[in-house]
Amino acid sequence: MTKILASGKTIEDAVRNGLTELQVSADRVNVTVIGQPSRGLFGFIGAKKAKVELELLPELPIVETQVTTDPITETERFVTEVARTMGLDITVTRQDSRDGVVLALSGSGDLGMLIGRRGQTLDALQYLVNIVANRYSDSHLRIVLDAEDFRERRRKTLEDLSDRLAGHVIRTKKEVVLEPMSPQERKIIHSQLQNHAKVKTLSKGDEPNRRVIISLK
Structure with a gap:
């Protein structure tokens, strides 16, 4: 079977790059994660890309049943x-x-x-x-x-963090930039503060280093 190695900023990017190289859809491959991405020192020194191995599956014969x-x-x-x-x-x-x-x-x-x-x-x-x-x-x-129950515990942690940081922004009148988060975790921050009377949120940057910013309205 054909096997290739592919890399990208995230696991998803690496898989997508490999599929593009093979010119097949995701259902035609087996995926093995070789290496996790790392931001490195200061976000770029020694940073490592995600690496995956894609193994092309044989096409299944078409049968009546x-x-x-x-x-x-x-x-x-x-x-x-x-x-x-x-x-x-x-x-x-x-x-x-x-x-x-x-x-x-x-x-x-x-x-x-x-x-x-x-x-x-x-x-x-x-x-x-x-x-x-x-x-x-x-x-x-x-x-x-x-x-x-990691998802629920993490959601509660992020909601509590959102409220604390909103209070910090109001007291100091300075915006807060959070660490890079996944789209799912950024969504939790945005949802928790979307109806806040005094602060607003936005996301800035490229994946996987996209961050939430909390600032005064």
């Missing part, structure tokens, strides 16, 4: 296999929510390995999970991956 594969079952199998390679024995529980299908991970061992620093590993795995799910689905599926 095909067995329907459940995309969620395949996704659960994928996550379980990834965890097993990390030495973790996990249980995957499916929950339906307004954001999509939530796959909650639990089990013995250090599930922090699946979460990573501020959820970076979990976000990267969630991206791959969505590729797997939509490979087997005729309509677009949105999969949210969670472990040990």
